[in-house]
Amino acid sequence: MSTHFMPAAQAASFRTEKATKADLFRGRGLFLGLNCFERGQSQPLHTHASADKFYFVLSGKARMRVGDETQIVAAGMVVWAPEDVPHGVEEALERTVMLVGMGPPP
């Protein structure tokens, strides 16, 4: 198995009870993973002190919030949540998969 190449969606998994996470890669400077949502699931508004984070929507549709901004996002959208800015997924409007990254890692 490759240690450097991975189809992003390969690690996606879903649970009816709540949204799921999967780790893809982790180094000293950067973490990469997936956030997977069934329709109706959410991720509470939260903040990372001293870490920048992004989401990249791979599939689906969701209503997201970062700071004072709320948008409905779909495949191809980058969402940037700088350190100390509250962010979350208010509601997945479809089954949704997001690539997420954080530097430095959690």
Add this chain to the structure above:
Amino acid sequence: MSTHFMPAAQAASFRTEKATKADLFRGRGLFLGLNCFERGQSQPLHTHASADKFYFVLSGKARMRVGDETQIVAAGMVVWAPEDVPHGVEEALERTVMLVGMGPPP
């Protein structure tokens, strides 16, 4: 204009002379940008000391190398280039756009 939401491919641009880069977001911990290649263009093998990097292929097809591994990548592939590991794009086999991220930023 939103400071937190951006369609990733929006900033893509191409030049016939060489591959192009675009900055998307930059914080203290993380950088996000695009690498854009016309068919036949490349990115020389290089190394980032003390920074982890990823590529996520948005569109196109390219032959990439990380460490001792070479793979042909297409849309949906994550490529992980840990600190101190040489990596590059040997050849874009089509017009190709990649989301790239680095933590800490360059």
